[in-house]
Amino acid sequence: MPYTVDFHSVSTVGLESSPVAAALAGLRANEARYFKNKYDHEFTVEPAADAEDTIEWVHRILREERDIEISSRPLEATAFQVENIRMAYVFYESGLSVNVLYTLDDTGKRAVGFKLSDGMEVPEELASRFKFARQRSKLAGTIRGSYFTIKKEY
Known part of the structure; x- marks a missing residue:
């Protein structure tokens, strides 16, 4: 059931x-606040069993771009589009959050x-x-983050 x-x-x-x-709930809430404030988008997640395509x-992008396999079990995921950006999030049992920002135009x-x-x-x-940079969040405490640029088409 979506939440x-x-x-x-x-x-x-x-x-x-x-x-x-x-802490993971705080991290998820931090993302929800960002999308509500920036895009007026309600951040809704669903159980992993209901979000297999996302x-x-x-996981395909992680595998094909960097040969990464996340060992932790996914708990929840979401996928949505704001403006011309396709977004996807997966929240894992370990406390990891992986997100994909994928602009739909080629530039x-x-x-x-x-x-x-x-x-x-x-x-x-x-x-x-x-390497992970640190940032403070009122909702999530200390968040450590990193990223890489996607090279291929998905």
Whole structure:
């Protein structure tokens, strides 16, 4: 069942099995606030079992661009379009969030972003490949993030 993320009242709904559920919920709420403020978009997620196409699209990009396989189990995902940008998010049990920003015109930005919830270790599959910058968030505590640019067409 889809869940519209409320960034005024952070909830762990759908993320309860994560060892960093509260921090992951804050990270998810931080994303919801961003899209509401910038695009007036309601950030709605669905359980991984209902979002297989989105998860496969994200995993395909990770595999084909950088030969990355995320070892953690996906808990939730979402895909939507704002203006001419296709967005996809996958939230993992470990506390990792992977997002794909894919501008639909050929001249736009296309990238994969990684965000680590407060309190989680850098996943082994990402540790040797990326450096993570820190940012503070009222909703999520300390978020560590990194990204790479997408080269191919998806």
